Amino acid sequence: MVPIPVPCTSLSYESHIQDEFEEEEEEEINLVTPDSDVSSVDALSIPEGFxxxxxxxxxxxxNAMTKLQEESNNAVEELLTNHIDAVNSFCSEEFECLQGMMEEQSLNIDDADPQPVHADKISRFYKLCHQHQTSSEFKARKQICTELLAAPRDRDKQQKQAMVKSVGGYCIAKARLKHRKRLTNYCFKLGDSEQQQSNEAKCMLKIIDTLAVNESILQTSTQYPESLIETAFRQYQTRGLTNITDKVFQFFISTCDKCLHLLVDENLNIHGQNLFEKCNASISKDMDLFNVFLTSIQTITQDDFMKDDSVVGLLGEMVMISSCSELLFQELSEKFLLVMVNQYRKDFLMNLSVQKKMAHRKQIQVGSQSKGNVKKAGLKIEF
Structure with a gap:
């Protein structure tokens, strides 16, 4: 064994190279414990002022005065009582994202020494915020918090169903007014065609009367009490708006679903100005929807119509009932579709206006950037 000289054991040297890892990461390494997870990252804490x-x-x-205000207060209490941890987690993640955007744009705001921020950085920050708020990640986080409370989603659904019920009552009221005028015009005329028109109007009015129900009876017997909100809100002192039965309400819900499947941008590009006619033809030929309508008028008793003892008279009245039922189905579905088309047109024009504004702003922004680049290049522009 070769002995090592003593001076070699005490050999030392100086180096001008500094270990950056030791200088920068020394504190982090000292914080590592056997129980800690090195791969985890501490989430940003919410500011003290928030x-x-x-x-x-x-x-x-x-002081909650309406049902909507009471539901809002209940939702707030539910959040504070059972889901405050999830809300804190959501806010922490959003603060962390915003802090990252600010650091990316060098927007470190110091209260002690405030500095002006350039407009380009602010615009870039707004753009990043918009991209984040429309991203799938943000929607997923928001959906997690939204799923904690079913009340807001149910309330929106109830409001939409209440609107459908209000529009359905409007369609039935317009049909009743039309055939009442028709009966008034033909009931005292002696011609065969006039009497046929009068009898058909009577049959239509009797069917329509079975579709509506008194408001006081409906409030105690309906299976959908939330659907009465919109009609009750729009009632005047005379309480003259039409209330419909639950079966008729289901028919209009089915009609609304059918209209929503037809009133899309693809069909608008295909049919153009003939969109209403194409949708109306599709709905009028829908046998499933017609069967739903027939179930709503099965409460008609035969005694109301079959007052003729002869076989020919009975067959004639049965044919009249079938014909009027089909005509009334087409009339109500057409009126409801007309309301849906008008709403679709309104939403489409509003969306188109927003797209035009955004395209115009983008064009102005591109033009201003190109002018700025030309000026930086030292070129002189003459108009």
Missing amino acids: DVVNVIRDLKVG
């Missing part, structure tokens, strides 16, 4: 509990509590209404 109190999630107080922000949510401020959403409560002091």
Whole structure:
């Protein structure tokens, strides 16, 4: 064994190269313990000035006067009682995303030494915020918090169903007014065609009367009490708006679903100005929808119509009932479709206006950027 000289054991040297890892990561390494997860990252804590509990509590209404305000207060209490941890997690993640955007744009705001921020950085920050709020990641986080409360989603669904019921009552009221005028015009005329028109109007009115129901009876017997909100809200002192039965309400719900499947941009590009006629033809030929309508008028008793003892008279009245039922189905579905088309047209024009504004803004922004690049290049532009 070769002995090692003593001076070699005490050999030392100086180096001008500094270990950056030791200088920068020394504190982080000292914090590592056997129980810690090195791969985990500490989430950004919510600023002290932002109190999630107080922000949510401020959403409560002091004196709830309406059902909507009561539901809002109940939703706030549900969040504060059972889901405050999920809300804190959501806010922490959003603050972390915003902090990352600000650091990317060098928008470190210092209260002690405030500095002006260039407009380009602010515009870039707004753009990043918009991209984040429309991203799938943000929608997934928001959906997790939304699923914690079923009340807001159910309330939106109830409001939409209430609108359908209100529009259905409007369609029936317009049909009743039309055939009442028709009966008034032909009931005292002696011609065969006039009497045929009068009898058909009577049959239509009797069928229509079975589709409507008194408001007081409907409030105690309906299976969908939330659907009465819109009609009750629009009632005047005379309480003259038409209330429909639950079976008729189901018919209009089915009609609404059919209209929503037909009123899409693809069909608009294909049919153009003939969109209403194409949709109306498709709905009028839908036998499933017609069967739903027939179930709503099965409450008609034969005694109301079959007052003729002869076989010919009975067959004639049965044919009249079948014919009027089909005509009334086409009339009500057409009126409801007309309301849906008008709403679709309104939404389409509004969306088109927004797209034009955004395209115009983008064009202005591109033009201003190109002018700025030309000026930086030292070129002189003459108009």
